[in-house]
Amino acid sequence: MTSGIYLTWITMALAGGVILIPLFKPPWAKVNLRAFNDMFRRYWLHILLVFSIYFWKDTFDSLDRIFMANTQLEMTGFVYALEGDMVLWVQQFFEAEWLTISLTHFYVSGYLMVVYISIVYFCYFNDRHMADRISLTVFFIYVLSVPFYLFFNVRVTGDHIPAMETLAYDLTPEINDWFERIDPFTNGMPSLHIGIPFGVWLCLVRWDEDNRWMKYRRFIFGYIIVTAFAIVYLGIHWFVDIIGGMFVAAVAIKLTQRYNTAVWAVLDERTLNARLATIVTRPQRVKWWITTRSQRLWKSLRHPSSHVTGWTIIMVFLLTTSVIVWDMTHRDLPVTGVQAPAEAVAADGWLINLDDRGDEGIVLVVVKLATPDELKVIRHPELTLNSSYDVAGNLVVVSNQTELWVQDLSNLAAEPKVIEVNSPSFVKLAETGLGESIVVLVESGNLRGITPEGDSIIMPKPPISAAKVVNIAVDENKLAVIYEDNTTLVRLGQVGVHGFVDFWLNSTAAPEEDATLASWGYVVDIENATVVDLEINGQWLVATVNVTATDRLILLDIETGESRLLADPKYPAHDPSVGFGVVAWASQWHLNPIQPSEQFVDHEIWYFDLSRNLTEHLTEDLIDQRNPQVSEDHIVWQVVEDGKVIATKVHRRDVELQPYSSTALQLATLILIPLVCFHIWKGNREAFEKASTSNSEHSHQSNVSA
Structure with missing residues (x-):
């Protein structure tokens, strides 16, 4: 997709260059088209x-x-x-x-x-x-x-x-x-x-x-x-x-x-x-050239000059740097052992994948992010690809239409706790004010809180008795709830407390941005905006809000009540996640629906560093990547092809070289020590020989003159 303003700039540059030719030409030169x-x-x-x-x-x-x-x-x-x-x-x-x-x-x-x-x-x-x-x-x-x-x-x-x-x-x-x-x-x-x-x-x-x-x-x-x-x-x-x-x-x-x-x-x-004609018509000449050049190269390697050793040092640096750059730009590793991943949830160092294993049915695959090659499998009867589940601390919960299992990940051999449920649309792990784990369910649009033992917990009451929950996010004892009566209003409550505090998400963008969407045939409708996804962590809440024309990413500071657009409001943003000072999302950045470019049709993973107030690309390729999730040391996302999840990738947030990079650095160090030493010695030796030759010639000329 070529920008109109860029075409204008190129036209101005080309025209300016042509117009200025007569001014800058050499005095005797002529200007003509044949040139x-x-x-x-x-x-x-x-x-x-x-x-x-x-x-x-x-x-x-x-x-x-x-x-x-x-x-x-x-x-x-x-x-x-x-x-x-x-x-x-x-x-x-x-x-x-x-x-x-x-x-x-x-x-x-x-x-x-x-x-x-x-x-x-x-x-x-x-x-x-x-x-x-x-x-x-x-x-x-x-x-x-x-x-x-x-x-x-x-x-x-x-x-x-x-x-x-x-x-x-x-x-x-x-x-x-x-x-x-x-x-x-x-x-x-x-x-x-x-x-x-x-x-x-x-x-x-x-x-x-x-x-x-x-x-x-x-x-x-x-x-x-x-x-x-x-x-x-x-x-x-x-x-x-x-x-x-x-x-x-x-x-x-x-x-x-x-x-x-x-x-x-x-x-x-x-x-x-x-020379190209010689290659085609005189192959023997080419063979002779290759032979003589090879012999000359071999001789220079057997008796290297300081020039040769200098270039060798540069090549070692370039090769080592290339290995490190490759490592630093290819740090997302696929989770192995998951045959047909469908959904994934990551939290507190754990990754939980729904995996369709054909004849074995749908299972939960548990991965400890610190060791992503080690898998554990939880088999729950009658799971489907739409089953709800969540993970927090060392607990994982998974539900079908009638039963909820609570499993301790630190002791998978133990029997799970089973609780009767009624077709929950959301299942979330939360905490009481004292830090005790509870399960938050949404059944028939109503909030329900229970302990792992099945005891009921007080939950905030809906603003209107008949209002139904359409979306929910939890963080410890905090609940962020969207009710059907106002789908742009976030109700923030706490486990064990009856009331809510309301926060309005401002999805308004600059008029110029809305005008661009209108020129593409998409009209922004702020009054009927709807929260599509939301996540909460600490003082931050992040949500994607559909304004008819596109989905916009909104960041809300719960402490101040201020919300702001976090990504370009023209382009779709999906699957927000927040935690540990980072907001991550999937974006079709620079997607013009009128002139869609292959480069921008797929989703890329972006993240925003809250402490540095900076937005960064995490991926930039032609692969569709969705559902990023932030954990303490990792960002996890899924690779999608033809609408199906084909892989789950784990990206380490801290900088750590892979073993092959460490090996490359160690080898480079061992090679460079003698190489640099030889280069310095050879350079000084050549300088000495050059000076000796110059002195000999000077003495000879003096003797001849005498």
């Missing part, structure tokens, strides 16, 4: 090298979202400790609506234009000397930035400083949607908006020997100054990010100077076709 055809024929690899960055950026941005969600590896606090509120002062001093609008469009469209014309101009006017160096420099800048984006995450200033606004991101709902799709908001250091143009400017300063590109060099310098102000003013980058951008550009220039000749000796389009 465009020659440009693509002569420089297609240069263009491909630079624009491959956009492909890799999407890949690494997705990886970074998952890496951040799994590790919380963030350096924003250190940057803020260094800078304080300097960026905020800039924004507050200059803030004006006209400036915000202008700089937002400049920030995106101007950057797109500078990136593409900084390679296209030199290719169009057949300046291979500059095209080689600038395209390679831009590529190196991005390569050098990737480690920062993965391991030195710095959030945008508007996400960290409370009074700072992300002016560009929040200019309009459409712009906000586009930024949320393409930007993880954690790639602040270094700023590519500074790094790439600064690298281009350095290339021109260093290698534009006859000043043919003087006008363009001055233009790029002016662009850098305006961009530096824009990215600070708009609430995106820190001042340190600007320094980081200039730093990677300077390093990229050094790398280009060193490797430019070697790279383009291989990738030069003028000789590449000839």
Whole structure:
């Protein structure tokens, strides 16, 4: 799905680049349409090298979202400790609506234009000397930035400083949607908006020997100054990010100077076709080339130079880092031994799965989350896939239409306690005010509380005698109940107490958000909103509320009575769960029902960290994932295919390397110790031999002169 505003920005960038060609061309150059055809024929690899960055950026941005969600590896606090509120002062001093609008469009469209014309101009006017160096420099800048984006995450200033606004991101709902799709908001250091143009400017300063590109060099310098102000003013980058951008550009220039000749000796389009023809027509020549190169490689490995050992050290680092990144982004493990999972409940370190085992019938599979490969099975007569059950502490309860079983998970060999019930629609484990376990049932729309021994417990009375319960959530002795008389009102009560306290869930969104839904043919109806799901934990209650057009996620602070939207109000949110400082849910983020994209049709798992006030992706793929549940050390969810649950996955919330990652780190350490030692010795030895040779030649020349 391509955003209309993005198409506008691209059009502006392309048009601007074409219009400016006569202004920036070398003095003697001519402008004609034929040169465009020659440009693509002569420089297609240069263009491909630079624009491959956009492909890799999407890949690494997705990886970074998952890496951040799994590790919380963030350096924003250190940057803020260094800078304080300097960026905020800039924004507050200059803030004006006209400036915000202008700089937002400049920030995106101007950057797109500078990136593409900084390679296209030199290719169009057949300046291979500059095209080689600038395209390679831009590529190196991005390569050098990737480690920062993965391991030195710095959030945008508007996400960290409370009074700072992300002016560009929040200019309009459409712009906000586009930024949320393409930007993880954690790639602040270094700023590519500074790094790439600064690298281009350095290339021109260093290698534009006859000043043919003087006008363009001055233009790029002016662009850098305006961009530096824009990215600070708009609430995106820190001042340190600007320094980081200039730093990677300077390093990229050094790398280009060193490797430019070697790279383009291989990738030069003028000789590449000839080499491809040789592969097809002269296989013996290819065989000879492979043989000689292999012999040369073997010789260099048998007698490695410091250059070879240096690259070997880099490769060890890259391979080890790749293993760790893979581990940190693939931490959700499937629960084994569950043949056909249907529903799941997780709490207090336990996961309970309803499992359809065919001839064996429906059983409960009990999994201790700390050891997910160890399973226990509870067989209850006459269970169905619609049976109600719950788990809390060391107790699990499961019910059919007539009997409720209470089973002690710490002693599965013991017989369960059996209580007569009447077709309960909800079964929940709760506590009395003294911490004693009880079972809360909803039978024929009425609340009923009983102890595991079957004794009755006082429950809150309905607001209207005939009102029926349509939904319920429990946490210890607290009950959150939805009655049919008002399906947007949450009644909060306690076990053993008769009354309720009412909380209204505010599902109202900004008019612009509702207007977007209306443009898709979906009308928001707040008056007839209905709570679909709700969960409660401590002072927090989270619910999804259907407003006809979509399901919205609402977070309620029970202590203050304030509620707020937690996710984008345009897109469906389902299956909320809250606990241990985290809210988790399944979302079809950025799903446009008029133009549904495969990328957004499936549900992804999101979570909100209440202490950090930050939302993170936990999954980002093409797999439909539902029913997330938060426990103390894990988040559990189910994988759905064709409407059926096919697997249950367990994700550890704490950062812990898998054994294979630990082994990789240990091996890398053992390898690097002798390798680094040899590299240092070899480098000094080569320097000594070079100095000795130089002294010998100098002595010889002195003797000849004498």
